[in-house]
Amino acid sequence: MATFLSTMIDRAKADKKTIVLPEGNDERILEAAEKALEQGLANIVIVGKPEEVAEKGFNLDGATIIDNTKGDLRKEMAEAFYELRKSKGVTPEEAEAQMDDVMYFGTMLLKTGHADGLVGGACHATKDVLHPALRIIKTAPGSKLVSSFFVMEVPNCEFGDAGTFMFSDCAVCIQPNAEDLSEIAVATAKSYQKLLGAEARVAMLSHSSYGSVKDDDTQKVVEALALAKQKAPEFAIDGELQADAALVPSVAASKAPDSPVAGKANVLVFPDLDAANIGYKLVQRLAKAEAYGPITQGLGAPMNDLSRGCSAEDVLGVIAITAVQAQEA
Ligand SMILES: CC(C)(COP(=O)(O)OP(=O)(O)OC[C@H]1O[C@@H](n2cnc3c(N)ncnc32)[C@H](O)[C@@H]1OP(=O)(O)O)[C@@H](O)C(=O)NCCC(=O)NCCS
Numbered sequence: 001m002a003t004f005l006s007t008m009i010d011r012a013k014a015d016k017k018t019i020v021l022p023e024g025n026d027e028r029i030l031e032a033a034e035k036a037l038e039q040g041l042a043n044i045v046i047v048g049k050p051e052e053v054a055e056k057g058f059n060l061d062g063a064t065i066i067d068n069t070k071g072d073l074r075k076e077m078a079e080a081f082y083e084l085r086k087s088k089g090v091t092p093e094e095a096e097a098q099m100d101d102v103m104y105f106g107t108m109l110l111k112t113g114h115a116d117g118l119v120g121g122a123c124h125a126t127k128d129v130l131h132p133a134l135r136i137i138k139t140a141p142g143s144k145l146v147s148s149f150f151v152m153e154v155p156n157c158e159f160g161d162a163g164t165f166m167f168s169d170c171a172v173c174i175q176p177n178a179e180d181l182s183e184i185a186v187a188t189a190k191s192y193q194k195l196l197g198a199e200a201r202v203a204m205l206s207h208s209s210y211g212s213v214k215d216d217d218t219q220k221v222v223e224a225l226a227l228a229k230q231k232a233p234e235f236a237i238d239g240e241l242q243a244d245a246a247l248v249p250s251v252a253a254s255k256a257p258d259s260p261v262a263g264k265a266n267v268l269v270f271p272d273l274d275a276a277n278i279g280y281k282l283v284q285r286l287a288k289a290e291a292y293g294p295i296t297q298g299l300g301a302p303m304n305d306l307s308r309g310c311s312a313e314d315v316l317g318v319i320a321i322t323a324v325q326a327q328e329a
């Protein structure tokens with residue numbers, strides 16, 4: 001049976017894109033690069049010192065390895081970064097020094113067209129990937145908010161689409177207000193349909209189902225639901241729902257009867273970053289689920305993060321997803 005990963009790899013191969021991997025010092029990144037090259041799913045650019053990358057012993061034939069610490073490209077990226085950020089008070093010297101940071105250098109390679117997408121975060125915290133993304137790539141036209149999702153593949157699971165889900169926002173927006181949460185819900189519904197080619201059924205999660213608890217937190221979700229429905233009436237979005245009501249048909253029948261989503265949700269929108277980040281890691285570790293992401297949405301170019309707990313297989317999945325996003329950019 002085709003898995004999410006095999007589908008993404010096949011789609012990536014159909015129109016090969018160039019993906020930059022700024023963390024050439026990380027073995028999981030190099031192992032994933034080796035696999036990506038072997039399978040022909042993307043052209044690979046690695047940021048790192050060529051001799052140090054070679055020492056790790058991976059077969060990276062065909063990859064371009066770029067040293068950010070010297071050479072013409074460093075100068076070119078520093079100058080382009082200065083032009084972008086001088087209005088924010090950045091000096092030419094600061095721009096040059098900023099290129100020591102592989103994440104900024106890699107983001108500049110993406111910005112200037114040396115790559116179509118970027119994957120990083122195996123050894124950088126999420127904020128260190130998101131800062132250059134927000135400062136250099138910025139939001140896509142028509143998008144106000146950058147957020148993220150994980151594709152979760154839960155083994156032996158009858159819920160969602162045979163165990164496949166998107167969880168959002170597990171990485172970017174710390175304390176989204178109702179307006180932000182509505183943007184996250186609509187963006188993730190669109191991402192689900194685009195990436196997985198199936199109808200999204202979006203549950204706005206809470207500790208309440210259909211008014212069973214009324215407090216400031218549940219009312220934020222109620223407000224977000226109303227805004228999301230107004231913005232995108234074409235999507236099946238419902239709430240507020242507890243996780244059991246969202247997933248389990250028998251619980252849905254008692255807690256949220258007649259809901260178009262309860263008991264069959266495949267997109268879970270969590271009320272804040274605490275709930276979302278904790279929730280995805282619990283499912284990943286306790287249910288032994290595959291967790292691909294965090295994949296950003298709303299950015300002007302495909303640039304995706306990884307968990308520092310990722311495996312080489314997770315990195316390969318995110319490279320494939322990023323290449324597919326680049327085909328659509
Ligand atoms: C995403 C994050 C890094 C942004 O932090 P920040 O300090 O607001 O970012 P910056 O100041 O660099 O913002 C740069 C610009 O992006 C904008 N911005 C920030 N977050 C944004 C978002 N989610 N969507 C769109 N724009 C955003 C800022 O308003 C700013 O705009 P300006 O240059 O016009 O003033 C921060 O929200 C964060 O740390 N999130 C949690 C990450 C995390 O730790 N996750 C847990 C583990 S996965």
Ligand SMILES: CC(=O)OP(=O)(O)O
Pocket residue numbers: 121124125126170171277293294306307308309
């Ligand atoms: C997404 C995420 O939680 O990243 P990390 O594990 O690197 O903090």
